Amino acid sequence: MITKDEVLKLAALARLDFSDDELDKIIKDMDDIIAFADTINNSVEGDADKIRNVSSKATPAEEFREDVVKDSLPNEKILSNVNGSKGMFCVKGGI
Amino acid sequence: MKEIIAPLSKLLSSKEISSVELTEKYISEIEKDNKKFNAYVSTTFDKAIENAKVADSMIANGTATALTGIPMTLKDNICSDGDLTTCCSKILEGFRPYYDSTVWSKLKSQGAVMLGKTNMDEFAMGSTSETSCYGAPLNPRNVNHVTGGSSGGGASAVCANLAAYALGSDTGGSVRQPASFCGIVGLKPTYGAVSRYGLIAYGSSLDQIGVLANSVKDTATVFDAISGVDANDQTSVDFRFGNISDSLGQSDVKGLRIGIAKEYFEGINPELKDAIDSAVKFFEDNGAEIIDISLPVLKQALPVYYIIACAEASSNLGRYDGIRYGYRTENFNDVEEMILKTRTEGFGDEVKRRIMLGTYVLSSGYYDAYYKKACLLRENLIADFDEIFNTCDVLIAPTAPNTAFPLNFTGASPVDMYLSDIATVPINITGVPAISVPIKNDSNGLPIGMQIIGKKFSEKTIMNTAYFYEKNAQIGVEDFDGGVVL
Amino acid sequence: MSYQLVCGIETHIELATKTKIFCGCTTQFGGEPNTHCCPVCTGQPGALPVLNKQVIEYAVRAGLAVHCDINNNSHMDRKNYVYPDLPKAYQISQFDEPVCINGYVELDSGKKIRIERIHIEEDAGKLVHENGYTYVDYNRGGVPLIEIVSMADIETPEEAREYAEKLQLIMRNVGVSDCKMQEGSMRCDVNVSIHQPNEPWGTRTEIKNINSLSNIVRAMELEMERQEDILDSGEKVIQSTMRYDANSDTVYVLRSKENADDYRYFPEPDILRFYISPEMVESIRASLPELPDDKLKRYLAMGLPENNARLIYKYRNVTKFFDDTVAEGVGASNVLNMIIGPIFATLQTEEDKENFAIKTTSSQLAALVKLIDDGKIRANKAKEVLSQMLESGKDVTEYIKAEDLAGLSDDDLKALCQGAIDANPKAVEDIKNGKDKAINVMFGYIMKNSRGKADVKKAETIIRELIG
């Protein structure tokens, strides 16, 4: 069972706030979902420890992107989804 | 099932109708019918007319392609420059990306006409599209039922003939399952076959852009146009598929080795099982070899999927903080408080649940037991699929264990809803391609879908198999009567 | 009570690539806010990172320069935390497969400070706080960094400074970064803990983002004092992140780490695992320039005085100029004196020396030094000439006339020496009485009358013979 403290810690990491009512609900939901997630530990016949690392093929570093400059976008575009100020993203208040 | 794209293209090239006229027809049908189905959450009609004018000049000067002038739609999580793209979430309220996704820029350069953005579960998290902040899209087959999800709006629009085809995204079945619920075709390509650049991420290692269309031929035509390696997406793969659309119908299914995994049929509605059985019988009658196989790890696929998808989602959705785009809360004293309130007010319950689960499985003390274990089991599943495709050319399975739910159907817990993804998620976990095609209606008149699954980059094989079925089997799902009908 | 220091340093160095780590935007320093930006480096929904291979190459280069092993298989991870300067709410970094592991930096004392790992990651943007608002500029966001993590082998603030200086020197020399601490292209996070001898290590604090070598020493001294005061009064040091403020010369707690961060690292799904082949490693190793320490050793082996050699060995362009000049077959010691004398007189700052923009060439200096070597002009005269050359950019031949180069015949020199003796009877007397310095008066006469051409050593021998 997940504790209220654990849920509050997760919520803080995820930057989410739950009211007291919501907290009861999310604790219950988390319990259900974690119990469901726990079923990965139910052993499956013939599966016990056969972990086969098949998808970890690595790509030669030489095939990655060339270091060639491309045009950046104009400041108006960068700020087009927000009320910016002085060419910057801007939030009232400190941090 | 009806082909739409090639016949429309023929009308356009023979100048029986211009793209602008065709687009206007779609616009007027959307204006009339969208309130019935809630398929579109935003429209881009001015842009559509502009696209159509470009298409008409391409047709006039002989540079038209198979998709030139054909009206279509994008899921609300696929970016196009200057157009609302909100993932049907309050937190992306008003968001207009300032760049084009690779799929849209490819289609645009081929003269496609974009009508708008279609409804979906918030951030693609759901199986009914009911978590959309705009309300659920409705199933044109029966408006008391859901479209499925998360690409429900696209499925609804294509089914109701409010778009010739739609692009959706499929993280755990989000293209195939709504296609099956709405009685259309849905393709989830191989991971890496289509660029994800401009697709707003849910579970990055699982997400893939897919096609919703009225027929296998239409699906192949669109896939041909959007697939290919992309310098903006390192996980895209340079695989030359050739022209799959032209290859359709050139082969039959004699000698095709079809695998049937018994685990896929456990706990499935008997009516659906019978439908799939008779489809398999059809292939057998036409010379395919049916091979019974066992895939015990399938049972673990669902929790593995939810652990990995939620882990990635918890990270991908961290960026919605109100600073650069989207919703920002009204009252706050400092930046920290602004971020907390913005996220708390901006995300819906299902999204919050998945962020919380993802945070949990990645957090110290739980990482090994959940996330890491899930990744290892994922490797197992991939290896098992690899082995199966040594002996089988394709797998056949149901697309979903059920047909479209009634609206507002709620199980005892969120987990009940997750269980309905059982048939689709293994495909995303292993990265292989699968296509869902309608086979018949259930006793309530709701369509049943069949999944044809292949090994990586076997799109040609699965689409040819699906095409053979569509052309030669007795399909018990009628074409929808309404929308733009030629 | 006497405490022992335990210190490790994490050094962030911005790599000298042209483009950012995951997009084609320029890495140029400065620029109007948010003008070196695109969907990728501002964390736009749907944008994807595309790893720059030059970053991998530079990281390997940096690692080899400090004797690291290279992990042939490597991958990127996400480090999740929320801060407005981090547009995706995760930093793409490396967790369990860094590019480099197990290296060291050797201090002058011969002590080795071990390097645990070097990994690649992206820089964050910049926050500006002004009249009640927080502003964000992402120009720096996505600039590639390497993070060099030392083991806790450092035992004094001076060792910390030397370690950082050596790193700076090495990284500049192999060309992976300009390492300008004032501009933030090199930043040190210093971990400090103290304990009584034979007691377990104390709780450590981390002083973040120290931006000069001297501040490293100062910040550590202050933090050690602070921790000593805490421990002496019977309290406990609390694990925390500290800042050093140079203006007020204080260290202060930025945040305590009671709520330990949980970064929830996991492999970055948007970037492929990468393979650094042994061939690639070897070709990078082969392209490494001589490292500063090796250079210094070579100079000492050439017989150069250590304190003079130390004045030049750190500067890549200076040592290249030195080596090129010496390669023309002239005396190394004379070349070195010309460089640390007249040339360094025109290069006041570290940066000037780094850039080494001077108006003469190694061939010109070699021609000049050859004259000294051959005894045709005196070193002092040569220095004067060099100063003029550095100002005008003209050749040696513009300043040294044929008659200067002819030198004095032995007879002429002998005549001049006699003249000097005749003109300075008082000095002759003094020399006879053992006042050796008096000979300088003679030299003055000889130099003046030979217009600087006389060989002073020879003259001294002649004078002493003549005086008898």
Ligand SMILES: [Mg+2]
């Ligand atoms: Mg770091």
Ligand SMILES: [Zn+2]
């Ligand atoms: Zn950029």
